[in-house]
Amino acid sequence: MKKKFIMIGLVIILIVGTVLPFTSYAATEQELNQQRKDIEEDIKEAQERQEQIKGEVSETQEEINKLNDEISQKEAEIATITAELNQLTDELDKLTKQLNEAQEKYDEQFDSLCKRLAAQNKRGSVSYLDVLLGSNSLTDFISNYYMIEKIAEYDAELLSDIEENKNTIETSKKEVDAKKEVVAQKQSELKIEEISLTTKKTNKNKYLSQLGQEDQDLQKSIDEYNQKLKETDEELSRLARAQGNNGGGFVYTGGKLNWPVSGYRISSYFGYRGSAATGGVGTANHNGYDLACAHYTPIYAAEDGVVIKCITGCTHDYPKTYATRCYCGGGYGNYVMISHGNGLVTLYGHCSSINLNVGDTVTRGQKIGEVGSCGWSTGYHLHFSVILNGTYVNPGNYLG
Ligand SMILES: [Zn+2]
Ligand SMILES: [Zn+2]
Structure with a gap:
């Protein structure tokens, strides 16, 4: 917006050249009002984007909550399956140990069988007489012979069992x-x-923090x-005050002003x-009278005069705190300024409604709007x- 004004300014300087010095270019009331509108639009x-962000934030937060639930559930599933896996690993360890033990037993048994078979073989290659001669008695011989055979048989059986x-x-x-x-x-x-x-x-x-940053x-x-x-409003006020100096057809000649409301309390x-900072209200240097009265009074x-400024558009017509205050109309909300000529201007602020336009003439005591906040x-x-x-100036010096 500012750029646009500078561009217009430059174009004017280029067109009018030396005739018009730069300092004489000041924004007109129309331009200032346009600027006001543009800023309000911005x-x-x-604010609309902020509202949108609010929605997106709560939506994203909801999605995160859902993801948290899903992650918790997944973690529980992983814990269950990990326990199952550990159990299977234990089982496998146990089986491996059992297998090693069986293998050991098998090897032992195989060894023992081999020895006995070797003894049998040896016996087979020699005569029974040798065994007989090697024994102390016949009983001894028979017992030795059968014992070896039986044990060998038993060993073989055992071996097969172990193998199974x-x-x-x-x-x-x-x-x-x-x-x-x-698993x-x-x-x-x-x-x-x-x-x-x-x-x-x-x-x-990440998106959530991006939204926060954008907000x-x-x-x-x-x-x-x-x-x-x-x-802009200050500039408009300066302009309006300057315009108030020429009476717009009216000439204030002294005399008391009409109280603008009835049933008021100052x-x-x-x-x-x-x-507000020290516990009071508004600005420290109050530039008028506050006349408390009922809503819509x-x-x-x-006094007679012409409307030189009329600001409407504030929809925040309710009592506010320092925290909830709005800046509409530079703090005056909806307000109207009337020039009475001879440099005298009256201003009516915080109006609920104003039924006037710039340029309208008004007569003393004419209804111009209603009280608001x-x-x-x-x-x-x-x-x-x-x-x-x-x-x-002090209204007390002017009011009747
Ligand atoms: Zn006030
Ligand atoms: Zn407002």
Whole structure:
């Protein structure tokens, strides 16, 4: 916006060249009002985006909550499957140990059998007489002979038993191994799913902080826009006060002004008062009278005159706190300024409604609007200022 004004300014300088010095280019009331509208539009746009962000934030927060639930569930599933996997590993360890023991037993038994078979073989290759001669008696011989044979037979049987047992263990080991592989596969799948969920959550959180940053930036812009709005309003006020010097056909010749409302209570006089920062209201240096009265109380023109400024558009017609105040109309909310000529201007602020336009002529006592609490106002009242040659003066010296 500012750029556009500079461009217009430059074009004018280029066209009118040396005739018009740069300093003489000042924004007209029309331009200032356009600037005002543009700024208000920018504020509205920023506030709309802020509302949108609010929605997006709560939506994203909801999604994160859902992801948290899903992650918790996935973690529980992983814990269950890990326990299952550990159990299978234990089982496998046990089976491996059993198999090793069986193998050991088998080896021992095989060894023992071999020895006995060797003894038998040896005996087979020699005559029974040798065995007989090697024995102390016949009984001894028979017993030795059968004993060896029986034991060999028993060893062989045992060996076959062990082998069978070994095979059984090996089979179950294979089964458990296969099962373990399936469970491990499932576990790694669950872990991948968990990582994917966590990544999603991280991205959502990142988006959330981006939204927070955008909201902060928007708020900063809004504050800047409001500052610009205030400056524009001040410029407009200066312009209006300057215009008040030429009477617009009216000439104030002294005499008391008409009280603009009836049924009022003066809640704040002209001059110093405690500011909002020190527990009071509004500005510390009060530039008018605050006339507290009921909502929608009629407001009457204090004197004949012409409307030189009329600001409407504040919809915040309710009592506010320092925290909830609005800056509409530079704090006056909806307000109207009437020039009575001879440099005298009256201002009516915080109006609920104004039924006038710039350029309208008004007569003393004519209804011009209704009392409200628009702008920076803590309760329903009319703010009434008297301006003489561009300076705020004490209304007490003018009112009848
Ligand atoms: Zn407002
Ligand atoms: Zn006031």
